[in-house]
Structures are given as structure tokens and as C-alpha cells.
Amino acid sequence: MFMLAKRLLILAAVLLPLACSSEASDGAGAGGDIGDDALIVPEDLTVTALPGGNGVLNAIALTLRKGPTSTELYVALRNDGDIPACHAAVAVDLYDRTRQSMAAGINGLLTQHFYRLTDGSGTIAACVGPGDVTMAAVTDLPSDLVIEDVEFVVYRCNYFALDVVPIDGLTISQVKAVTGDAGTAYTGTLLNGLDVAVRDPSATVFSVNRVGRPLGVAIGSGAVQIPPGGSWVFETNTVDTAGPDHAAYPAGALAAQ
Template identity: 85%
Template sequence: MFMLAKRFLVPAAVLLPLACSSEASDGAGVGEDIGDDALIVPEDLTVMALPGGNGVLNVIALTLRKGPTNTELYAALRNDGDVPACSAAVSVELYDKAQRSLASGINGLLTQHYYRLTDGSGAIAACVGPGDVTMAAVTDLPSDIVIEDVGYVVYRCPYFALDVVPIDGLTVTQVKAVTGGAGTAYTGMLLNELDVAVSNPSVTVFSANRVGRPLGVAFASGTVQIPPGGSWAFETDTVDTPGPAHAAYPAGAFATP
């Protein structure tokens, strides 16, 4: 059992900054969540941090829903501290209304910002900087969970607090939503602004409602190598829950400088 804490609340009028953009997605289809300004869904769900387990990262929006094959959880978190959170992840545990554990899961937190370690190694780290919003998808929760039975989501955020300095990194631009019979996909460009080549690039795009709550996730990956100053055109797979906004996060394998 866990100690019951105050229910997570954020005023509905506060707009949350999306990591990529908060404008309407070009060509976005009309989904059930368009016009829905809820920050937590289901709205009676209590979301709380494990005491001492989240550090500078706090959940600001969350969706728990049934997916095509599994129960899915999408979360947006913000770094409310003054240090970067590097190689961060979020783990979640679901409890029913009687505080009995139902399931747990973990996944990495995504970022648009990159840093270089100051130890002389030249190593590059992906970190969630102060004020940044990050997102994560946990899409492998058991399919037999009854959403209405879930009363609490308890989360914790492991990460490394490293001595780093910010650098130019990977940037996602020109993101457009393209809706077809299979759902909504996203196209765009990934720019390599690093001083090293990037291989196996990928882009993760979250569809979101107007206040930044993630609704679903789409992925694109490639086997190309992008030289410094180069770019890669991508197209993701589809989401079945498009929204009026999106947030895009790049990744890749960095060559040694």
C-alpha cells in the first residue's frame, strides 16, 4: 500500500508548452479528443509522484486508454528544477481504487535538447533541460485492465544529473499531419546540427490536445547516416487519435567526435 497523497491538479486554463509545436497540425483529422482541454484522462484519475522518486520531473498531463492490443499510458512531464535530467525515464504503477496494484511499466523520456559532458570525453547526452517538456509512451500494459477500475497512477523518474553544457543537436522541422484511411501519419525533416554524423535516426511524434496532453504516438526510423549539416526526410506510422497539436522528438546514434 502507498500513502495517499493530494490529487494531481493543474488549472485547466493553463496552456502547456509542447516540445515541438502547439499549432494545429496541418491536415489533422478530426478525432474524439479535439476540443477536449482535459489534462488528465480519465478525469477522476489520481496521479502522484512516488515520494522522493521523481526529482526535478513532474507529470503535467496524462492519458490512460485502451489501445488496439494493450492498455496504453501517455504522459507529459516538465523539468521544474534547475539542472538537466539526462538519460531520463519514467516508471508507472497502476492501482485500483482500493490501492491494489494492477500493473506497472517503464519507458524512456524523450527530449529535443542535447548536451556535451564536461569531463573531456566529448560524449553527447540527451537531457531534459530546466523548463523543458518531455513525453513518454508506455504501450505494453496488460490488455485486460478495466480503465474504470484504475484509481491511481504513481510515477517515479530515474535520471542522471551530469555536468554538461548545451550544444546544437537534432532538430525536427516542417512537421505535417497527413490523414488517410489507416489513420494520421506525420511527415517532416530531421536536421543534424551536431558536429558529428548521426546514424539510425528516428523521430517520435505525439498527437496532443490543445493543452498538451498526449493522445497517441507515431514513429519513424531510418538506416541512413546523416552527416553534420545534413537532413533526413521522414514519415511516421499512424495514430488513431489525432489532435489539434503535436510534439516531435528526434533521436539517433552519434559517431565519436
């Protein structure tokens, strides 16, 4: 995820990062479902927020699986508050049943909506709005991690509570799954609804199950510039675990003015 800005956004001390809500353990809890309706896999995994959190992002689904070269974790979170969570990231810590640390990772949270700061700076931010679902992929966990030994996943989020108003931004449409011998790729169109040009766009597409649990991720990127109102047709790399649905997130950087 990129924060889009007409000028560098300096995160001053007054913009204190907030943490994930400690209520997330009530929203995710221990995996109990199996099959295509599972919200957490492995099903006996316990997912909880770091105690003491006071933020708005709650984990609602999670997958821990072996990838081609590493162990991978995919997580979906929902903004259950009434403020946007801007420039957000999620960190995860994995523990065994004796609470010994096994692995840790961090990545930015993706968003489908964009906002402008109300301070007159014109700064544009990518934020997870109230009710929005955001996702992240942590794909660099140790390859020798024994998933069966992981008992707990503890997560925490950092984000900035900014004074912002929603604006038209980057959107993805016409997404289609294309399955071949190497796996499933996604094609689609990214539209630039901003009033400035965007360079180096990307589209991140998660395959998801019937209840929205992310199963894998595919990414398409381009070394192009999209003018205001313009579009870019993309094709991602492949994902080896295709689901019945998908969630797509756009990103990019503002072109120099």
C-alpha cells in the same frame, strides 16, 4: 531515446540517479477537466509522484486508454528545476481504489535538446533541460486491464544530474499531419546539427490536445546515416487519435568514428 556518446558512458556510482519530484501531485492531481482541455484522462484518475522524490520532473498531463492490442499510457512531464535531467526514464504503477497493484510499466523520456559533458570526454547526452517538456509512451500494459477500475497512477523517474553544457543537436522541423483511411501520419525533416554523423535516426511524434496532453504516438525510423549539417525526411506510422497539435522528438546514434 538514445544517449549519444563518442565513447561508452559508464555510469559510475558517483552519478546517482535522482527521482521525480514529490511535488508532482500538486502539478497533476486528480483529473477534473473534460473534453479537449483535459490534462488527465480518465478525468477521475489521481496521478501522483512516489513519496520521497527529490528530483525536478513533474507530471503535467496523462492519458490512459485502450489501444489496438494493449492498454496504453502517455505522459508529459516538465523539468521545474534548474538542472538538466539526463538519460531519464519514467516508471508508472497503476492501482485500484483499495491500493492493489493492477499493472506497471517503464520507458525512456524523450528530449529535444542535447548537451556535452564538461569533463573533456566529448560525451554527448540527451537531457531534459530546465523548463523543457518531455514525454513517454508506455504501450505494453495488459490488454485486459479494466481502465474504469484504475484509481491511482503513481510515477517515479530516474535520471542523471551531469555537468553538461548545451550544444546544437538533432532538431525536427516542417512537421505536417497527413490523414488517411488508416489514421494520421506525420511527415517532417530531421536536421543533424551535431559535429558528427548520426545513424539510424528516428522521429517520435505525439498527437496532443489543446493543453498539451499526449493522445497517441507515431514513430518514423530510417536505416540511414546523416552527416553533420545533413537532414533526413521522415514519415511516421499512423496514430488513431489525432489532436490539434503535436510534439516531436528526435533520436539517433552516433556513427562509428
